[in-house]
Amino acid sequence: DTAxxxxxxxxxxxMGNDKSIKCEQNLGHDTMYWYKQDSxxxxxxxxxxxxxxxxxxxxxxxRFSPKSPDKAHLNLHxxxxxLGDSAVYFCASSQGGPNEQFFGPGTxxxxx
Amino acid sequence: AQKVTQxxxxxxxxxxxxxxxxxxxxxxxxxxxLFWYKQxxxxxxxxxxxxxxxxxxxxxxxxxxxxxxxxxxxxNFTIxxxxVVDSAVYFCAHYRAGNQFYFGxxxxxxxxx
Numbered sequence: 001d002t003a004x005x006x007x008x009x010x011x012x013x014x015m016g017n018d019k020s021i022k023c024e025q026n027l028g029h030d031t032m033y034w035y036k037q038d039s040x041x042x043x044x045x046x047x048x049x050x051x052x053x054x055x056x057x058x059x060x061x062x063r064f065s066p067k068s069p070d071k072a073h074l075n076l077h078x079x080x081x082x083l084g085d086s087a088v089y090f091c092a093s094s095q096g097g098p099n100e101q102f103f104g105p106g107t108x109x110x111x112x
Numbered sequence: 113a114q115k116v117t118q119x120x121x122x123x124x125x126x127x128x129x130x131x132x133x134x135x136x137x138x139x140x141x142x143x144x145x146l147f148w149y150k151q152x153x154x155x156x157x158x159x160x161x162x163x164x165x166x167x168x169x170x171x172x173x174x175x176x177x178x179x180x181x182x183x184x185x186x187x188n189f190t191i192x193x194x195x196v197v198d199s200a201v202y203f204c205a206h207y208r209a210g211n212q213f214y215f216g217x218x219x220x221x222x223x224x225x
Contacts, residue, residue: 031211041151041201041218048211055211090157098145098164098207103157 003027006091006104013081014112020067021076021107023091031096032074034066037088037106049074050096081111116206118216125194126224133189133219135204141165145207146180146187151218152200160202163187194223 004025013019025032031050037043047066048055054066063079078085091104115138125131137146148160161171163180171178175192191198204216 033211033213041220043157043203043215043218045213045215048213050211088155092157096211097209098162100147100159100162101157101213102159106155 004104025093029093033092035090116216124222147205149203
């Protein structure tokens with residue numbers, strides 16, 4: 001069984017569209033994360049979330065919003081997509097705090 | 113501000129050579145954690161090691177070893193007798209309280225057969 005899964009693996013869309021990326025973990029973890037990796041491989045945390053607290057990286061535009069229907073899922077919704085949003089988005093989960101994070105396979109988003 | 117610097121953008125070595133990947137961090141915290149992750153060409157990120165700020169003991173795991181020195185704010189990673197399968201991007205990361213992770217810019221290692 002895949003520990004952390006993301007769908008879709010590839011997403012190609014037009015500027016201005018709204019899209020979502022889904023993430024599910026079956027590890028029983030309390031904390032989930034979204035990261036953005038740009039074309040230069042820079043990896044930056046966007047959000048961390050557990051059932052108590054959402055921490056948002058202040059540099060993330062408010063067009064990005066995490067949505068968690070339950071503890072095992074943390075979806076990423078993006079409004080009004082821009083060219084600069086093109087990147088690989090990774091979901092991760094952990095037991096919270098300074099524990100090892102388990103990453104999903106990534107979703108490559110291309111905005112045309 | 114927290115910062116993680118991996119000054120080596122790209123490194124190429126010939127198979128069986130030893131290679132050290134540098135990581136320098138900046139923090140004012142007394143309690144913090146450091147990590148190394150590997151990202152092979154397939155793209156997934158794989159955890160390698162975690163160290164807390166109170167444990168400066170060096171760690172060895174097979175061909176991998178880590179040298180943590182608080183005096184120089186460094187957490188370097190050495191691969192002994194490198195293999196082609198070691199080719200990947202390696203990230204050093206720093207954690208501080210509040211689920212805040214800061215990743216370095218990564219070092220791309222190519223091991224030439």
